[in-house]
Amino acid sequence: MFGLGWLEVGALAVIALLVFGPEKLPQAAAQAGKTLRNLRRMANNARDDLQAGLGPEFSNFDPADLNPKNFVRKHLIDDIDDDWNRKSASEPAMAPTAPEEPTTPQLGYGEIPPYDSEAT
Missing domain, CATH: 1.20.5 (Single alpha-helices involved in coiled-coils or other helix-helix interfaces)
Structure with missing residues (x-):
């Protein structure tokens, strides 16, 4: 209760x-x-x-949809779930593939990474 x-x-x-x-x-x-x-x-x-x-054009309007929690769930999360379900239903199942090799070179022990002035 x-x-x-x-x-x-x-x-x-x-x-x-x-x-x-x-x-x-x-x-x-x-x-x-x-x-x-x-x-x-x-x-x-x-x-x-x-x-x-x-009026009649808003016959399916529900004031509970104005609650932020319901609004987000209805307009964002449900749309994502619908897109995901639609996408997974239309695409055939793919076999798992091996992970790709990293394109960036790996640093050795004690090496200092290069400095990027635009990254900060």
Whole structure:
């Protein structure tokens, strides 16, 4: 429940009991439930108004896609996965090849590499 374990929920219940007392705790819980229900209804109404105002050309618009995590996953990572799957499906499987020899000469023990002034 909301990423909380039973120990955290129990601690919150004990704290609520100490803060509100046994007489006012049921009323506070009922008020919190009403407030949560009103907030959820307002969010749903705002989403419905937004979708109605955008018109039919945005019928597949989902406000959750505006979350940066969802946006990156949908537009970047999924596109990369699609490209990878399309590429691997269209290319035949190739046999593994031996690694190529390095084109740069290997330095011997104690040799100093050449200095490149443009590299810094």
